[in-house]
Amino acid sequence: xxxxxxxxxxxxxxxxxxxxxxxxxxxxxxxxxxxxxxxxxxxxxxxxxxxxxxxxxxxxxxxxxxxxxxxxxxxxxxxxxxxxxxxxxxxxxxxxxxxxxxxxxxxxxxxxxxxxxxxxxxxxxxxxxxxxxxxxxxxxxxxxxxxxxxxxxxxxxxxxxxxxxxxxxxxxxxxxxxxxxxxxxxxxxxxxxxxxxxxxxxxxxxxxxxxxxxxxxxxxxxxxxxxxxxxxxxxxxxxxxxxxxxxxxxxxxxxxxxxxxxxxxxxxxxxxxxxxxxxxxxxxxxxxxxxxxxxxxxxxxxxxxxxxxxxxxxxxxxxx
Numbered sequence: 325x326x327x328x329x330x331x332x333x334x335x336x337x338x339x340x341x342x343x344x345x346x347x348x349x350x351x352x353x354x355x356x357x358x359x360x361x362x363x364x365x366x367x368x369x370x371x372x373x374x375x376x377x378x379x380x381x382x383x384x385x386x387x388x389x390x391x392x393x394x395x396x397x398x399x400x401x402x403x404x405x406x407x408x409x410x411x412x413x414x415x416x417x418x419x420x421x422x423x424x425x426x427x428x429x430x431x432x433x434x435x436x437x438x439x440x441x442x443x444x445x446x447x448x449x450x451x452x453x454x455x456x457x458x459x460x461x462x463x464x465x466x467x468x469x470x471x472x473x474x475x476x477x478x479x480x481x482x483x484x485x486x487x488x489x490x491x492x493x494x495x496x497x498x499x500x501x502x503x504x505x506x507x508x509x510x511x512x513x514x515x516x517x518x519x520x521x522x523x524x525x526x527x528x529x530x531x532x533x534x535x536x537x538x539x540x541x542x543x544x545x546x547x548x549x550x551x552x553x554x555x556x557x558x559x560x561x562x563x564x565x566x567x568x569x570x571x572x573x574x575x576x577x578x579x580x581x582x583x584x585x586x587x588x589x590x591x592x593x594x595x596x597x598x599x600x601x602x603x604x605x606x607x608x609x610x611x612x613x614x615x616x617x618x619x620x621x622x623x624x625x626x627x628x629x630x631x632x633x634x635x636x637x638x639x640x641x642x643x644x
Contacts, residue, residue: 327356391528413511427455595629
């Protein structure tokens with residue numbers, strides 16, 4: 325699908341592209357290409373002379389070669405954008421190309437950052453003036469989206485904290501808490517990677533002096549926002565580690581309780597086992613046969629030998 329956008333009165337105006345002729349009549353500053361077909365690739369190639377890379381070409385690239393500029397001035401950028409939906413959190417690679425004052429963006433999943441930028445640019449006049457403003461707006465919105473995702477991680481970890489620190493914590497609750505902690509840890513790690521990639525892209529634009537004075541100031545503000553997010557991600561990593569250690573500690577306590585019960589039971593059953601062993605020996609004189617109270621006495625002795633240790637253990641609090 326091809327989404328083309330023209331600049332009209334300081335706003336982005338979307339152009340419906342259903343044929344090559346629609347694309348040829350447009351004068352866009354931004355062409356957003358989402359999961360294009362071969363035919364749509366041919367349209368862009370024929371009208372603008374820009375070759376759209378294949379999906380494997382977008383992802384299969386060295387990290388050091390994700391930002392480069394060709395001799396003809398065509399700028400290529402590969403950036404990761406965060407996507408958190410029902411299927412889970414993941415980083416989606418987006419290929420940007422700037423050529424002849426037109427920004428081309430290629431991705432194979434619908435990203436909320438792109439939807440938000442399109443909506444804002446249509447409603448807010450003067451927010452963009454050229455294709456570079458669109459690119460910076462995408463990076464700024466990506467930082468905002470990462471901040472919103474961090475707030476959701478905060479809320480999720482608060483719920484896990486209440487669950488972990490309540491008393492008592494069952495094994496089922498601990499298993500659920502560990503699953504939630506692992507999910508939030510994965511999301512926090514992806515957010516950190518996402519903002520790191522955004523920082524690299526914005527720094528590349530500034531180093532190569534591709535921005536005007538106003539755009540450079542906006543880029544510096546984006547970098548400041550990203551720096552503020554780094555502290556939050558570090559704090560969340562510490563909080564996740566604490567909750568993980570606390571949950572594992574409660575699991576160990578529950579397991580130790582079970583082991584303690586078996587230990588107390590085995591110690592308490594040693595005396596009756598000894599008595600039964602003695603009475604089971606083959607003596608010439610067997611008291612249980614020669615004495616009418618032999619069996620009742622041995623059974624009573626075994627009961628007493630069990631009751632006394634349990635009474636002592638209970639008094640010491642070892643059975644709690």
